[in-house]
Amino acid sequence: MITVLRQRAFRRLWLSHTASAAATGLMPTALILAVLDRHDGFTALGLVLGARTLGFLLGALPAGVIADRYPRAKTLAYSSLLRAAGTVAAALLLDLPTIALCAAVLLAGAGEGVFRSAYQALVGELVTEEHRHSANAATTLSLRICLVAGPTIAVVAHSGLGRTASLLIAAGLWLVAAALPPRHGAAPEGSGRANAFVDFGEGLREARKHRWFLAGLAALVLWLALGEAAKYLMLPIISQERFGGDWLIGAALGAYSLGAACGAVLMSRWQPRRPGVPAMIMLGSYGLVPLALAFAHQSWIIIACCAIGGAGIEIFNIPWFTAIQREVPQHLQARISALDFLVSYGMSPLGLALLPAAIAATGGMLVLTVCGVVVIVAALLTLLVPGMATFTDPRRPDPAKQPLGKTATAAT
Template structure:
């Protein structure tokens, strides 16, 4: 594949972008930290495994409920204000969760749902705000910088959080998550106000207007379908089958830890690469990267050396960022600015929102058909879905050819 490397002024020199990056990084750390901290609470016997499941389910419900609402609100009003109120919602819910976790499951679940709602509400608003404050030729670098912060967090934060847990209790850690949400709420810069007043026909009509905007872009529908399929199958295989294979085939937890670390390192490498690389056909490159995730379930299917599994997860990590960064950049470029938050909310709702469905179905499928058959199907879907999406003409460049 022929490609070009483009040198443009670094977006990291912009104070406005650094404020946005700081806020999105804080929200990313807070989003990651909540289930990890609650997991530590189970280990310390502050809560039970059942209570953990209820709290995480409540957070997921709050997230899914807030994403479409936020998409509409962020297109009606200033995106900066939506980010502010989303972050404040999670920040206020954090001390409530800290006070009632282990004491009142009902109140703690409501607080977890509120934190999930704040998390879900900020995602499309941040996407649209990025398009407002970053120039078009710098957005790929900006999106890569944001995803780099997420990957560094997932690599370094577990050890640091576990170390902190030796000195402070769950309640203090939850208050720390609330402080991160305050940063996410208060630090972002003001946008340029690329919003629309709405159709006047209500929330549902405005949301469907966003759906119609998404349908105007065949590459978006094809790519979203491929991403949803890969997350629902490949990610589910990682979440459910990898621990079993690590235990039963290799008789060690090292393969599980090594594969997850390798995935994060691969994603870091992929983000660094795509920050500077401008492929000639960005869409095909991105979809090819997405297809690389198929090597993860394939490596779990075959009786290979543990290092082959780890190498497969490195490749999958590289591929997922080769997809993510051009995908976000193209969405910010091609979608009507006043409808960008609604289209982004549809993206998050379909892809990551359906991930729990895949996780819920894969365990019964393994019980019914066996792990080899399920892994084979997951691998085929991971390879085939991006390939089918690439057949859509506008998928070659994620938009009209330039």
């Protein structure tokens, strides 16, 4: 990671992402605290948080086309400005009707959806192949640290400076993120000016060419819709009923974040020859979390499984992002990343909506058991897909062996 951070272009990009990640870590807690201060806070809270998620999905939908059609550094800057504007508006509209606040938060969420896809594609554009794995590890590590620190900063700012302070701090961080991307003004090579629907269809056709991508995406959907959703729904209940308080919630989520940070550090030092094997095994390891919630009567087992699950998602994420940057043509990378975020995160609310009914009908233990087993089995079954073990498609030539073009050397 130190080596790749010495490259000026990536260092600026990484600092922009870190400022953005800090604001992203602040935002949910800042919104929760600010909205709950309203007289209708509890009623409005679900609508406001839902508007943020909806905004992210609406932003992720066109994000790939935008970032593949226009200069990605400028796309990053404009998306950060959009989030800053939405967050400032949210701070100013706290006492107005909920619909106005939701509109502001939706705007900020849309900027986040655009930022993520453009960032992943820009890493592939600016960083040479030999350093992309380390660049993705550095990205993940800073993100995890910011997601842990952000809520604490939000609480301190809310307590000491008032309910709008943490929102304004987040907006300021996004202004910093907008100013930092490297000055790289060229549009991606091969980008066209066709109809946006045609461009999006081209991205779908590219995704279908990569069997490892489709299989991994299916496993990731189940990870989010079953494993992650089951954890968030049942962890508070298990903590109260089995362990007599809420302390397990903080311990388990903290262990997850610590495990994720350790996974990022590990992957910064380790580049396996068959990255898909540890990636899919460790993605499946998250199934241990709902299984532990179902059967464990000692808290340390649940905490340990959350730590393993946190490490597992980063052992998956880092080679996954690196593979997309390596295997997908550069002018299509943002569309593939957008499809990744759109499908996987778009299915997560579905799990949160459907699992409570299943739990009420059949009981929490059965649902947790099924979720855990499905997550494990689905991840392991993907290793039967040709090319999954190496995250490459054996039917296609390796794009890394093709001419890199003038943008591939921009990191120097």
